[in-house]
Structures are given as structure tokens and as C-alpha cells.
Amino acid sequence: MAPRKHRINGWAATATAVLFLTGLRSAFDHPALAALVLAAAVAATVVARRIRRKARAARRGAVNLHQLEPVEFEHFLADLCRRDGCRGVRVVGGAGDLAADVLYTDPRGRRGLIQAKRYQRGNGVGNEHVQMVNGTYRDAHGCAHASIVTTSHFTPAAKQFASRVGIALVDESRLNAWIGGRRAAAPWN
Template identity: 65%
Template sequence: MRMTARSPQRQGNRRKIHIGPWVITVAVVVALTAARWIAAHPALGITLTALVAAAAITVAMRARPALRARKGGALTTVDPHRLKPDQFEHFIADLCRRDKCRNVRVVGGAGDLAADVLYTDPHGRRGLIQAKRYQRGNSVGSEHVQMVNGTYRDAHHCQHAAIVTTSHFTRAAAEFGHQVGIRLVDDHRLTDWINGQRSAAPWN
């Protein structure tokens, strides 16, 4: 029977992990001790396990509330007013993906030139969204509309742009947005968009 030697290259690619016998001994002792304690205190063991599981779930949910938005139909369960500004940007991006937008990117940050989300809408047009996660009493002013109007075409090469907020717009902002064609999505229209009304989407 002919034996084929392994190539040195393949042997060199394998990383060997050595676990000392004392590590295995300690792990076995800890496992046995935990098992005996749980067997002696079954009620406490079940309670402790439930508490650990509940704590893990709570931490996971608080880490990123918008994570639920990636589950498709769960978008309507997210309250955008409870999101942090960066989470709100990702939430808006999730809404765009849900409604069949392509090439969706979150680009907000320092030097973003008034863009938070870039995307290609279902009609094949490139769009820009500036996300304003404001408290309801804090209005979005016309200066933000002016910034978007000044950058979405030349800086970002988009065909249309919108500002989406959890609040509302000042009268001056609404008038200027209508004049230059910037779509303004206030709290009410955002709620409609979240609930699946396609006509409320920023590109419609």
C-alpha cells in the first residue's frame, strides 16, 4: 500500500492548539461543582438560569433598538423617537431597504455634506436623505433645507433629496422645500411611511 506524504505547506497552515491537562482538570471541577449545586438547589438553579437569560435578552435589545427593523415586518414595532441619532439613520436605511431600494448606505458623520443615507429608489433614481431625530417641539429650520439643496446634486450626484424628521418643519423650511423640490417628511408622514404607505416614502 502506497502512502502519500502530506505537503509541508498544508501542514504549516494548520495551527495547533495545546490545552494543558490542568486547564481540563479545572474545567471539569468547575462543571461538576456547578452541576452538584444545581442538583442540590433545583429551584434556585432554574431561577438563576432564567435571570441570566433575561439579562442577556435585555442587553441585546438595548444595544441597538433598530436591530428589530432588519426583521422585515417588525419595522412597525420600532418607535423612532426612542432611537439615538445614529440609530435613527440606520432605521431610515432599513425602511429604504424594505421598500425595495438598492445600494442603500448610511454615510452620516463628520464631513457628510448634509447626507445621512444614500440609496437608489425603486424607480432607479439616486436619492439622498438627511435624518433629523429631533424632539417633537424642536423644529427643523430652513437652513437645513438650504444645505441639502446645495449638496445633493453636485456633491452626491443625486436626482432627488429629502429630510426626514421625528418632529416638524418651520413654515420657512416648508416653503423653501416646496420651492426647490426637497421632500420634507415630518413626524406624521414618517409614521405613515413606517406603517407601509408607499406614497409617504421620501422618493414619492
């Protein structure tokens, strides 16, 4: 299983502050430890900036979505939600995420969930993913609606079941329309 992912902006700021204070306190007694702490803080900041920069570039169409890491794709989708007026957008994906990668409140004030599937073309998202989202989005996450967003396509069984239970499926074509500014293509519409 993938390691638990945290919201990068808050994580980087918190990690940097904790590491700085720990390093400052220990610097006088343990200079080697202080250097290690400082290096870790710098690395955390660099990683956070890299992820944000890639997400911004992808939003402009300058990056191939298939080349993003899964966590970068989740942050990219969160940025699209923010761009289109969602509030309270949080990236929550990772092990034990109960089929949620992005949680948000849409422009109409309804809580929503996105399960992100950054798949290569030709690898379809199957019915099992729709079933997992359907089993958790209302009760575990308190959402009014849910969607699965992929860089690929959905199997016929996934489409049929999603239609029956009301889960929005955003395939590569609809995702590209959403990226291009067609708000009607957003998962909550």
C-alpha cells in the first residue's frame, strides 16, 4: 500500500517549524544533529515546492498528467477544485483513505469526494473502485456526491454501476474539458 499522504502546504510548514525549533534547541549541544535537522527542513520545503510547481504546470497544460506521481495528480485535482470555487479543499488520499483522495465543498455548498485514478491510457478503471466509493462517500465521509477522476477510461461495468448509484465518472476526455475551463465538466456538475 502507498504511504499516507498529507496536505503538502500544511505538512511542509509544520515540519519546517518543528524541525527548526528542534534544531535550534539542540544546535548548541549537538551540532551534527542540528545540521541533519536543517537538511531535513530544507528537503521538506523543496519537495513541497516541487509538487506545487508541477501541479501549476499541469494546470496550464505544460505537463503530461500521465507523468505526475499519484500524490501530484491528487494535488492537481484539488487545485482545479479551488480554481472553480470549491472551499475547504483537502487532499486526504493514502493508505486507509476509505476511497477518498480529495474532499471539498462545491460552489453550491455540498460536500463532495474525488477518488483519483492516474492510470495510463488503455488501463480502464473497474467496477470495484465504484463500489468502494459508493460504500464510503456518504457514511464515512459525510458527502452529498462523489466522483472518480481518471486519466484513462472506465470499464462498461463501472459505467453501468456508477450510473445506477449516481457516482460521477470523469474520464480523460471530460478531465481535459474541465482542465480547459469547462466548468460543466467538473465532477459536481
